[in-house]
Amino acid sequence: MARIIAIANQKGGVGKTTTAVNLSAGLAYLGKRVLLIDSDPQGNLTSGLGVNHEDVQYDLYDVLINDVSLKETIVPSSREGLDIVPASIQLAGAEIELTNQPKREKRLLEALERAELDYDYIYIDCPPSLGHLTINAFTAAEAVLIPVQAEYFALEGLSQLINTIQMVRKYYNANLLLEGVLLTMYDSRTNLGNDVRNEVEKFFKEKVYKTIIARNVRLSEAPSHGLSIIDYDLQSKGGQLYLALAKEVVAHEESKE
Numbered sequence: 001m002a003r004i005i006a007i008a009n010q011k012g013g014v015g016k017t018t019t020a021v022n023l024s025a026g027l028a029y030l031g032k033r034v035l036l037i038d039s040d041p042q043g044n045l046t047s048g049l050g051v052n053h054e055d056v057q058y059d060l061y062d063v064l065i066n067d068v069s070l071k072e073t074i075v076p077s078s079r080e081g082l083d084i085v086p087a088s089i090q091l092a093g094a095e096i097e098l099t100n101q102p103k104r105e106k107r108l109l110e111a112l113e114r115a116e117l118d119y120d121y122i123y124i125d126c127p128p129s130l131g132h133l134t135i136n137a138f139t140a141a142e143a144v145l146i147p148v149q150a151e152y153f154a155l156e157g158l159s160q161l162i163n164t165i166q167m168v169r170k171y172y173n174a175n176l177l178l179e180g181v182l183l184t185m186y187d188s189r190t191n192l193g194n195d196v197r198n199e200v201e202k203f204f205k206e207k208v209y210k211t212i213i214a215r216n217v218r219l220s221e222a223p224s225h226g227l228s229i230i231d232y233d234l235q236s237k238g239g240q241l242y243l244a245l246a247k248e249v250v251a252h253e254e255s256k257e
Contacts, residue, residue, distance in 0.1 A: 002035070002119040003253070004112065005179050006141040011157050012128035014149040015184035017044045018219060020125040022238070025228030026246030028081035032120040035074065038087035039137055040127040046086040049077045050226025053088050061091045064098065064107045064136070070115040079231055091133070098132040105132070105172050109140040130164045138168040143179035148200055150186040150193045155200070182245070184213040211245040213238070
């Protein structure tokens, strides 16, 4: 049975899609079967793993609005064991169209239940907002992973995200957990980076991942080649950090068994 985890932060530019792509690729590198669901109309996850939008017959929009089977949308990535449910710009219309859909907050959950997928992990890359697409992800997921940029204003808006998680628990998904908080774009040389790290650890305590993702040029280069950092440059600082994060995730899972 796959663990379904939403990756979310309504603040843009915090390394959310970077984390979705590279954590998933790291898990696939370790032999896990992973499905990535691109729930962001920008489709950066889709293009960042080398999927050409013109070659996609169906995407997440068709699942949520047109009742297309989730299995029909799945495309393989270049990394063995890592598959993708792509997104396109038409997904932006789903925010409006879902308003009039019956059980609109459970469309993704029901699609996942019908699909009977064979994966170890399913990660949902949420858009940088708290609309219908994110609520669908939270309703379908077991837990939420929050990337937090180690910069000024990093904690701004997090209270709203936590409130949304609590609202989803109350009305749609009582079992939704906080999976963890990941510090990204960290620069240990700055006082600000260390201050944000201390604040995040003080607030979220043991929920903060031990692995911290530092700023790395190779990480920002990889998507332009349609590759994860694991396949673009595993030996880079970014590659080693995301592999370490994947190992931390697996070790945490195994400790619960």
